[in-house]
Amino acid sequence: MSHYLAQTDNPVGSSVLFIDTNASNPALLVCADQRIRxxxxxxxxxxxxxxxxxxxxxxxxxxxxxxxxxxxxxxxxGVLTLREDKVH
Structure with a gap:
């Protein structure tokens, strides 16, 4: 997994928004929780x-x-799921 993963809602042909795949699990969960709420x-x-x-x-x-x-x-x-898949 690369360090930055383009979000899937970027306009076609334009990768502007990225997720830091090196962010901690708690940080990723807090961000996901905030958006879902x-x-x-x-x-x-x-x-x-x-x-x-x-x-x-x-x-x-x-x-x-x-x-x-x-x-x-x-x-x-999804980033958390990819991490979990690599562990197992």
């Missing part, structure tokens, strides 16, 4: 919005932010 909070807010009164742009923005944060959380957990 943020998605949970966004979705909770979304559940409170009335379908008839919601702006489609707001809905689209919440969905996009949720997808990006969830993908980042999954990427961080």
């Amino acid at each position: 943020a998605v949970k909070n966004l979705l909770q807010c979304l559940s409170l919005i009335s379908a008839s009164s919601s702006d489609p742009h707001v809905l689209s923005g919440v969905c996009e932010a949720s997808a990006l944060l969830l993908q980042e959380g999954c990427d961080l957990l």
